[in-house]
Amino acid sequence: MSLDSITEVVRSSRQQLKLAVLDMTGTTVADDGLIERAFSSAVAPEGVEPGSERYRSMLGYLRETMGISKIDVFRQLFGANHEQAARVHRAFEVGYDEALSEGTLRPVPGAESAINFLRETGIKVCLTTGFARHTQNSMLESLGWMGLADLSLCPADAGRGGPFPDMILTAILALDLDDVRQTLVVGDTTSDIQSGCRAGASLVLGVLTGTHQEAALRAAGAHDVIPSVAELPTLLSGAGNTLHSLWR
Incomplete structure (x- = not known):
């Protein structure tokens, strides 16, 4: 510039x-991939397996919407099931917090x-x-x-x-x-x-x-x-x- x-x-x-x-x-x-790793860990218990078409679609949306409130992203991904969206969001934040506790953020x-x-x-x-x-x-x-x-x-x-x-x-x-x-x-x-x-x-x-x-x-x-x-x-x-x- x-x-x-x-x-x-x-x-x-x-x-x-x-x-x-x-x-x-x-x-x-x-970021060093922390967000995507926390995302993968959060959605796996919901049956969204890494490598699946659904996982790739969701990961693509996550990348596209970086910068948007994370709870809003999960609400879009899981549609009308707000309880599931909230559960996955909590798991995502717990996973991210655990990564932070390991001192990997820079x-x-x-x-x-x-x-x-x-x-x-x-x-x-x-x-x-x-x-x-x-x-x-x-x-x-x-x-x-x-x-x-x-x-x-x-x-x-x-x-x-x-x-x-x-x-x-x-x-x-x-x-x-x-x-x-x-x-x-x-x-x-x-x-x-x-x-x-x-x-x-x-x-x-x-x-x-x-x-x-x-x-x-x-x-x-x-x-x-x-x-x-x-x-x-x-x-x-x-x-x-x-x-x-x-x-x-």
């Missing part, structure tokens, strides 16, 4: 960036430095996820990230997860921003991008460290796509005075 393209988007908003809403899994946190390289950079330059940071609150807390604890960001939100905190704008708008209200256009959104899924666009963020960036490819992220409305969240310090430092002194 070029300095000119960042500058143009920020210039069009007539606002100084004051908040960065960053997705967790795939954007700031490396940050995307450069993510922690990028978050520290944003806060040091006066931009507040909110970390978002499609997981439940206890799982998000487990992720933050596993990474040693408690207190790293100004705020962390999950769908239950806001009402709905992606692709709806609720978590971003909740962050804006919680952190006392004056204008939605003061917001930067970064994510690795089409759901993250749609959330940012629907919230009215002035800068919505896709990253290539997670689930969805560049073409899909651009089609969802990303202003641009960058290799990794680790690029943010270079990009925003390059924008220099544009980001921090325009229209004061």
